[in-house]
Amino acid sequence: MKTRSRKIFLIFGILFALAAAAISLFDWNMLKPYVERQVTEKTGREFLIGGDLDVSLSLNPRISVKALSLANAEWGTEQPMLAVDKLSFRIDLWKLLLGDIVLPEIAISHPKIILEKSADGKRNWDLKKTGTETELPKIGRLNIDQGRLAYRDPKTKTDVSARIFTDSASADARQTPINVIADGKFTGLEFSFQVHGGEILSLMDKSLPYPIQGKARVGNTYATFDGMVSGLEALSAMDLKLELHGDDLSALYPIVGVVFFPSPPYEISGRLVHQKTEWSMKGFSGKVGSSDLGGDVLFDTGRKRPMLRGDIVSKVLDLGDLQGFVAARRAPQPQDNPAEKKEKKASIAEQRDRLLPDQKFKLDRLKAMDADVKFTGQSIRNKNLPIEHLVTHMKVENGLMTLDPANFAVAGGNIVAAVTIDARGEVPEAKATLAVKRLQLPKLLPGIELTHGSLGLIGGTADVSGQGESVGALLGSSNGRFGLIMAGGEISEMLLAVADLDGATLLKLLFTGDKNVPVRCAVIDFGIKKGVMNSDVFVIDTKETNILGEGQISLADETVKMKLSPEPKDFSIMSLRTPVHITGTFKKPTIYPDKMLAIRAGAAVLLGVLATPLASLIPLIETGPGEDNDCRALIASAKQPPAHKKRVQAGKH
16 A cells, blocks of 8 residues: 555655646746737737747746837837836735735846827826736735836926836845936926835735825925825825925916916925825915915815915915015015026016006916915015005806905905906906905004004095906006095194195294194095096195195006195295195105295185095094094085186186
8 A cells, every 4th residue: 555655645746846847947938929919909009029938946946038029109209108128926826826916025126118198188098998806915025126217298398217226135025115317398398206105015915005204306396205195106194294395386377287476486395195185284384485384275176267265374474475466576586597587577668657557467377277265464564555454255167256345454454355357268367346444544654654653544445347367457457446534633833844845834834843733624636547547636734734636647657647725724924825835756756836826716616626535434534532523524515606616717727
């Protein structure tokens, strides 16, 4: 019996040895045509094996193949799409018998991959559809030696080359990290990218988030990131700590598709979270110019037009940092290249003598996405304007932008505006309404020392509409009205004396000090037509002096032509009663006295002679700190008697 068993084992041993010898002597290259046909058929691209196919037998046999290539699309810029000098991998036979494909080890030498898009949007990695989804094998260790990847997209002016390699020095084969270093052009800008990936098992398992960290630069925009991504192929989910800084927020538009206004240099940090079509940064913080910035933003790319939602707060806001929002021209920056510096210098030179921004709106960007953003500036920093606080709500829908409200805390009061810019047509149209409430005179003019002791609350309205491709053009074509009113306040006697050119009063004040004079009424009302503001009413009526004004202000030409005529109510032998002219441009106004005497007309007469819808201003009269509040009565008693009208008209000659 024992002898018989020995013979059987001997026979099986001989057969196994013969089989092993046969397999070892087998020319595996005979299988190359079969493999080539299978891959070509499944991908729709020609697949070639230019080198030897070799199999080393063991429980985990090693398969090696040299000179692999997969053809590029017919429209591709070069062939092939994929080339590999050598591919070597082991396969777990026991797991294979159980129905699982497990590759304990893969080594790829000198792979070269070309990914590109055509001008009409075709992608060369869109291979033949097989109707069934191919499940990727499970991989243990992956070694990539001197991998190369190129990505090209003529539509976005992108041409990037990358080196891909693994860290072979890793102590644990399962934790071999992947490294990518890339450079080239992205959206026409200089581009560089470095990323360090996590362990290979995380990459292969779609259920696990994949850790990455790295940095990138596009032009003068810089980013560093550290976190997790899921569904690496489609970036279906992402959770990254992101730090971003650059020279201009508007430079982000060609990179990420989010429209921002031109800005000073910025730095922002926060947590970037991506789920499906939504990208969000909650609790971000940073600086733009001299202003701090923080809040929450969400960008949704799953709509017909991308949608930006946000609630942003600035604890300290420098208004100069918002110049880009109104399309103000920017001076050359140190980081600009010579061509950019030349262009900006020429642009600044074009507007050297103008104050209103005339830089054209970028209408394509206004239509590129929708928005619903709330912004709060808790403390305003500006030496020229007494703005203390800002709250606004901006909405954009298919080129229609609204700011409603735009609430400015100014000089102890408020200016509440509603602005609409409609860019859906060929030429943008704009409408704006403005309500001025309880502005305090000394806070309104902090730069004028003579107003520091003055009192008075100012109210007013504005209703303006226009057309144009810039802020300056909109105002230069505008039509509407603008009016201000103050009642019951006080104004510096020194200020009145300067306006009156009363030498005796000036001398007295120089030696005895200044005192305030009660204001009965102050009314300024302009009609606006084709960008020209004509004074319908300009009256400052106090117990001691009337100041009457007339003239026009051109928003189109940025010129002023006003005449202020003081009328003292007391007798002074040294009072010149000389009108004052204000002429010139917004940037270079000129003030000089007239040789002619002032027109003698009472405030009530002037209000009655000059036709104007003053009734609209009466509800805006605020009770000032003074006891004398005659403005409402003064306007109510205004008449247009022919005798008065003739007298005033005669006085103008």
